[in-house]
Amino acid sequence: MKITPLDTILFNPLSWMHPQRLTLKRGFDGIAQRSIINDMIIRAHGWSTERPVLAETGLAEHFIHQWEHLPQVALLIACQRHRAALTRQGRIMSLPAWVRRFAQLDIVDSAAPLSFMPWEPLTLIAWGKDELAACGQQLPEALRQRISLLFPPHMDRDDAASRQISPNPLLIKLAFQHAKRDPDTPDAAEFRRRFDYPRAAQAPAPMPGCIK
Numbered sequence: 001m002k003i004t005p006l007d008t009i010l011f012n013p014l015s016w017m018h019p020q021r022l023t024l025k026r027g028f029d030g031i032a033q034r035s036i037i038n039d040m041i042i043r044a045h046g047w048s049t050e051r052p053v054l055a056e057t058g059l060a061e062h063f064i065h066q067w068e069h070l071p072q073v074a075l076l077i078a079c080q081r082h083r084a085a086l087t088r089q090g091r092i093m094s095l096p097a098w099v100r101r102f103a104q105l106d107i108v109d110s111a112a113p114l115s116f117m118p119w120e121p122l123t124l125i126a127w128g129k130d131e132l133a134a135c136g137q138q139l140p141e142a143l144r145q146r147i148s149l150l151f152p153p154h155m156d157r158d159d160a161a162s163r164q165i166s167p168n169p170l171l172i173k174l175a176f177q178h179a180k181r182d183p184d185t186p187d188a189a190e191f192r193r194r195f196d197y198p199r200a201a202q203a204p205a206p207m208p209g210c211i212k
Helices: 005-011 031-045 058-067 067-081 083-088 097-104 119-138 160-164 169-181 188-193 197-202
Strands: none
Touching: 005 058, 005 067, 058 119, 058 169, 067 083, 067 097, 067 119, 067 169, 067 188, 097 119, 097 169, 119 169, 119 188
């Protein structure tokens, strides 16, 4: 039986969750052990495993087929939202080329600056993640429940500033399309190395079953 992208999202969180959420020690990474730990993760979070009925075209399809690109999409969304402030800070040209190409488009009105301090990429990713999560209220429950585990646990904290922006489905769809089509978009592993590997390297490895 063929395993679909939706099956992987629903039943194999170890294959896609952010490594700061859970790091398996040697001896826990066999097929049988991974299956048990996947079940533990699903039960611990109370996630739904019901297969949703999905329209062939729609936002949910973007989420499913580019699931591991959600952090990249989050960065694209935030840089597009805050392109004017990034330009004033002199940061726009220091963005990776695949991000800069999207950030310089005129898709939505640029948001008023939330502060005058230079923003770190992780801050922008967190803001984009919050917009994805807000737009995700339109998604089936089983998908919506799992979005946060693609991101490091420190992004779970509530950020009042991020709630000032209403999600824009068109912006999100265009960000998905750009992430898919731009040849320079990094895969999940390279993206983490580039933007949050130092933080990940310093984080203590939690024991199996202790999922943040």
